[in-house]
Amino acid sequence: MNTTEHDLTGKKVAILATDGFEQDELFQPLEALQAAHADVKVVSPTHGEIKGWKHTDWGKKAKVDLPLDQARAEDFDALVLPGGVMNPDHLRQDPKATQFVRAFFQSGKPVAAICHGPQMLIEAGVVHGRRLTSYPSIKTDLKNAGAEWVDGEVIVDNGLVTSRTPDDLPAFNAKMIEEIAEGIHQRAQVRAAA
Numbered sequence: 001m002n003t004t005e006h007d008l009t010g011k012k013v014a015i016l017a018t019d020g021f022e023q024d025e026l027f028q029p030l031e032a033l034q035a036a037h038a039d040v041k042v043v044s045p046t047h048g049e050i051k052g053w054k055h056t057d058w059g060k061k062a063k064v065d066l067p068l069d070q071a072r073a074e075d076f077d078a079l080v081l082p083g084g085v086m087n088p089d090h091l092r093q094d095p096k097a098t099q100f101v102r103a104f105f106q107s108g109k110p111v112a113a114i115c116h117g118p119q120m121l122i123e124a125g126v127v128h129g130r131r132l133t134s135y136p137s138i139k140t141d142l143k144n145a146g147a148e149w150v151d152g153e154v155i156v157d158n159g160l161v162t163s164r165t166p167d168d169l170p171a172f173n174a175k176m177i178e179e180i181a182e183g184i185h186q187r188a189q190v191r192a193a194a
Contacts, residue, residue: 006181008038011077013180015042016068016100016120020086023052023059024166025114029080030062032173038180041065041076045094053084068096073103078180083115083135092123102126108184112161112176114168118142121160131155132162159185 052059091097101124118134128146154171163172
């Protein structure tokens with residue numbers, strides 16, 4: 001899939017992550033967004049750098065562009081949530097991270113979450129009635145939170161883009177860019193506010 005058919009010039013995208021993010025699930029979306037000319041910022045409660053996880057061991061580090069305590073959802077057009085087991089587990093314990101995620105849904109802005117990233121959506125209370133996918137091990141958690149879980153490469157529901165694993169990244173990146181190009185989704189905004 002060609003991820004550069006949409007020009008995201010002028011769009012600002014936040015990637016929310018901390019230590020233990022799945023390396024490919026941060027860097028590949030970052031590169032795809034930059035290739036589409038988006039202004040991308042890695043946002044984290046950790047200052048300086050965060051450590052990626054590559055399969056079974058620590059991987060590359062990512063530079064933190066903006067500390068979470070200085071980040072405002074209203075300054076961004078979209079949000080990306082990489083997976084990794086440790087990354088969302090740490091983030092969901094941070095009320096600022098949870099509120100940051102919730103704010104994107106309240107305004108109807110596109111959100112893309114992959115692998116274990118949807119754990120942040122559960123914590124933010126935004127999955128009820130939404131159709132999505134994830135890494136299989138959190139399927140029951142999502143269903144218990146009221147989501148309709150589907151086993152698919154990439155699932156799109158009113159600006160919410162989800163995928164299962166790094167193998168799905170080409171489809172995930174293409175749909176993420178398409179949804180960001182479309183902008184605010186009114187139905188998603190109403191649903192999050194309900």
